[in-house]
Amino acid sequence: MAPDVKVRRAFAATRALGIPDEEVKPILKQLLKVYNKNWELIEGENFRTLIDTYYESKEDKNIGDGNGSTARQDGCERPSKRLHLEWQENQHSNSTKQSSSSNFLMKSEEMASRKAPVSSPTLCGNSTGELGLGQILEEGLPGKICKKELGRAKACSITTLPPLIEPTRLGHSGMCSLLHAAIRLGTWAKAYSSKEVDYAFDMYIWVNERNNFLMSASSSHADVEDKDDCPASNDHSSCRGHINIASSPLGEVKLSLNCKQALAQRKFQRPKLDAVLKFVEDKYLRSFKIVGSQFSVIKLLKDICESYLDFGSNPFERSGVIKSSPDIIRNVSNSNGITDLNTKSQSYSGRDSEVSNSIASTSSSGPTNARRRHCNSVRKVRFSDLTDITKGAEKVKISLADDPSNGLLPPFNYIPHNIIYQSAPVQISLAVLRMRTAVPVVWVTVSPQNCHVLVPVKLVGSLPTLQQDFVYCQDCPIERSRNESRPEKCKGHLIRKFIKECWRKCGCDMHCGNRVVQRGITCKLQVFLTEEGKGWGVRTLEELPKGTFVCEYVGEIVTNTELYDRNMQKNGRERHTYPVMLDADWGSEGHLQDEEALCLDATYHGNVARFINHRCFDANLIDIPVEVETPDRHYYHLAFFTTRKVGALEELNWDYGIDFDDEDHPVKAFKCCCKSSDCRDMKRRKQIRSCDSHPMTSR
Numbered sequence: 001m002a003p004d005v006k007v008r009r010a011f012a013a014t015r016a017l018g019i020p021d022e023e024v025k026p027i028l029k030q031l032l033k034v035y036n037k038n039w040e041l042i043e044g045e046n047f048r049t050l051i052d053t054y055y056e057s058k059e060d061k062n063i064g065d066g067n068g069s070t071a072r073q074d075g076c077e078r079p080s081k082r083l084h085l086e087w088q089e090n091q092h093s094n095s096t097k098q099s100s101s102s103n104f105l106m107k108s109e110e111m112a113s114r115k116a117p118v119s120s121p122t123l124c125g126n127s128t129g130e131l132g133l134g135q136i137l138e139e140g141l142p143g144k145i146c147k148k149e150l151g152r153a154k155a156c157s158i159t160t161l162p163p164l165i166e167p168t169r170l171g172h173s174g175m176c177s178l179l180h181a182a183i184r185l186g187t188w189a190k191a192y193s194s195k196e197v198d199y200a201f202d203m204y205i206w207v208n209e210r211n212n213f214l215m216s217a218s219s220s221h222a223d224v225e226d227k228d229d230c231p232a233s234n235d236h237s238s239c240r241g242h243i244n245i246a247s248s249p250l251g252e253v254k255l256s257l258n259c260k261q262a263l264a265q266r267k268f269q270r271p272k273l274d275a276v277l278k279f280v281e282d283k284y285l286r287s288f289k290i291v292g293s294q295f296s297v298i299k300l301l302k303d304i305c306e307s308y309l310d311f312g313s314n315p316f317e318r319s320g321v322i323k324s325s326p327d328i329i330r331n332v333s334n335s336n337g338i339t340d341l342n343t344k345s346q347s348y349s350g351r352d353s354e355v356s357n358s359i360a361s362t363s364s365s366g367p368t369n370a371r372r373r374h375c376n377s378v379r380k381v382r383f384s385d386l387t388d389i390t391k392g393a394e395k396v397k398i399s400l401a402d403d404p405s406n407g408l409l410p411p412f413n414y415i416p417h418n419i420i421y422q423s424a425p426v427q428i429s430l431a432v433l434r435m436r437t438a439v440p441v442v443w444v445t446v447s448p449q450n451c452h453v454l455v456p457v458k459l460v461g462s463l464p465t466l467q468q469d470f471v472y473c474q475d476c477p478i479e480r481s482r483n484e485s486r487p488e489k490c491k492g493h494l495i496r497k498f499i500k501e502c503w504r505k506c507g508c509d510m511h512c513g514n515r516v517v518q519r520g521i522t523c524k525l526q527v528f529l530t531e532e533g534k535g536w537g538v539r540t541l542e543e544l545p546k547g548t549f550v551c552e553y554v555g556e557i558v559t560n561t562e563l564y565d566r567n568m569q570k571n572g573r574e575r576h577t578y579p580v581m582l583d584a585d586w587g588s589e590g591h592l593q594d595e596e597a598l599c600l601d602a603t604y605h606g607n608v609a610r611f612i613n614h615r616c617f618d619a620n621l622i623d624i625p626v627e628v629e630t631p632d633r634h635y636y637h638l639a640f641f642t643t644r645k646v647g648a649l650e651e652l653n654w655d656y657g658i659d660f661d662d663e664d665h666p667v668k669a670f671k672c673c674c675k676s677s678d679c680r681d682m683k684r685r686k687q688i689r690s691c692d693s694h695p696m697t698s699r
């Protein structure tokens with residue numbers, strides 16, 4: 001196709017979203033330059049990259065202008081980027097979905113024309129009477145609700161719509177868009193004679209045996225009473241301010257947000273839900289520095305629902321302690337005694353679709369008998385039962401070994417991605433990466449039987465020899481934190497090879513072969529109690545070829561100074577984990593600012609890696625720095641790869657790089673029980689003993 005036709009198509013796609021051509025033009029030019037005129041990367045998914053980049057540049061500009069808020073009140077003006085894209089995703093992913101969505105549109109229009117009372121707010125279309133898909137989807141009504149009209153409406157009454165999405169059986173991957181959809185459709189406005197307007201959404205989550213979600217939004221509670229008490233129909237419910245959370249014996253959790261007081265103000269104009277969510281996400285990212293685009297309000301709400309379910313069904317959870325329970329693992333162990341978490345999945349698929357259908361057929365009048373009947377077939381399960389210490393945070397479950405001698409896991413919060421504690425200046429900005437091109441590592445599949453095991457070619461041959469040489473800072477942050485006025489000489493940092501993975505601005509998607517670490521854990525791992533006195537450890541439940549990516553070391557990103565302060569406060573006694581210095585690039589800097597010297601601390605927030613023990617010599621894992629979002633290398637991901645073939649049930653370990661001689665280190669070294677032939681601590685102790693017993697050195 002000729003380039004000018006492509007340009008015209010690009011404009012048509014963006015114009016449909018109300019974006020003027022002159023604003024798109026420079027963005028398009030820039031993208032063509034970055035992508036070397038590769039139109040495929042720009043026009044894919046109906047010009048998703050272009051639209052994405054446009055809104056990002058807008059947001060950047062807003063921030064630059066000191067106009068950081070992205071939640072705009074101009075509900076009628078800006079179409080929702082994310083909703084638009086979700087709609088596109090649905091369209092592209094599956095033709096059945098497409099037809100059901102079209103169905104939805106028809107139904108919505110039909111419903112509105114049938115039910116909308118005379119006093120309903122004006123529905124605004126554009127001058128030609130056409131309505132944008134995003135608008136229709138977001139409002140749950142065939143058109144935009146003019147803010148002016150809504151603001152003026154004395155007794156507007158927007159008829160609530162039945163849930164028209166068809167919830168499907170979902171794995172974790174498909175969940176987000178459905179959650180969006182559900183919330184979108186479950187949003188309503190209802191006016192009372194008291195002129196108060198209620199906005200709320202309901203989301204129902206059914207949790208089945210495999211921790212899959214079945215979701216539906218429902219307008220069944222649209223007729224919220226003008227009081228703050230809990231609905232009597234629920235078996236368990238609690239009200240806190242304007243949040244109402246309820247669960248039923250059917251395993252569903254309902255979360256309602258009720259904003260009556262705020263909305264009683266006469267000036268209130270209904271904002272776009274999508275814009276509000278975006279605003280809150282941005283606010284949290286900025287205020288609390290939760291790293292990564294993975295944070296979303298939807299996830300937060302989902303987490304509240306899950307935790308509610310957990311707290312109600314697992315008393316140990318309340319104290320923040322996860323306790324090993326023998327019966328869980330028995331449930332999922334196969335005859336080899338190796339946990340096979342997938343064996344049960346098949347038997348539930350039939351039921352799932354039954355449930356999905358029932359949800360789809362639910363009417364707006366609340367949980368119907370049909371839904372009840374079908375929900376009874378879904379077992380109410382605890383979310384964080386001991387088949388999975390991640391509580392669903394990872395794509396795979398990570399079990400706790402079934403051992404009667406097991407005690408309590410130390411209390412910690414499982415997180416699948418790093419989070420910033422306080423001061424670490426990690427800037428994950430697309431702008432920084434806009435012009436950056438990834439140098440892809442070539443990943444190869446090790447064997448057809450292990451098609452999920454991808455090994456970076458670069459590392460296959462050289463893994464064991466990576467950790468050889470040291471680099472020395474001219475002015476070492478560690479030494480500075482120990483004694484700022486008279487820092488000692490740097491004791492050296494290992495020279496590491498970095499892996500650079502593709503990221504959003506590379507123009508590829510998550511299926512790209514150069515996105516392995518960021519896709520998360522795929523191996524079957526288990527936490528178990530070691531016999532050598534090392535406490536908990538991690539083992540693999542399947543054989544892992546050499547070079548397999550196992551997991552990332554995830555924790556709180558703290559500055560070296562923050563870590564030092566933390567350790568001083570704790571006096572080293574209460575620690576369970578050994579923090580990791582992100583020092584792979586320190587030696588290349590003449591002077592590193594204190595706040596640039598970063599570490600990962602998994603003591604309070606971490607992933608499974610916090611249970612991997614140390615081994616002084618010939619460890620079966622190696623930690624490799626991985627650059628994903630930030631090119632400056634002060635912050636990077638630390639990923640574990642196998643250094644050799646690791647057998648099923650073998651404990652995983654890595655060399656923490658501890659200097660057992662370093663008495664002044666803020667984190668006190670432990671007495672090493674790694675039992676490797678070249679245990680550094682053992683050697684040191686032997687030396688001390690021999691010195692002590694030597695007539696010339698003993699006192």
Ligand SMILES: C[S@@+](CC[C@H](N)C(=O)[O-])C[C@H]1O[C@@H](n2cnc3c(N)ncnc32)[C@H](O)[C@@H]1O
Nearest residue numbers: 534535536576577578610611613614672673674
């Ligand atoms: C990252 S945690 C590993 C998980 C830990 N075993 C637990 O039970 O939570 C590090 C701590 O485990 C213990 N540890 C790890 N490797 C060890 C080893 N080789 N010998 C003795 N203790 C070890 C030490 O107490 C260390 O501070």
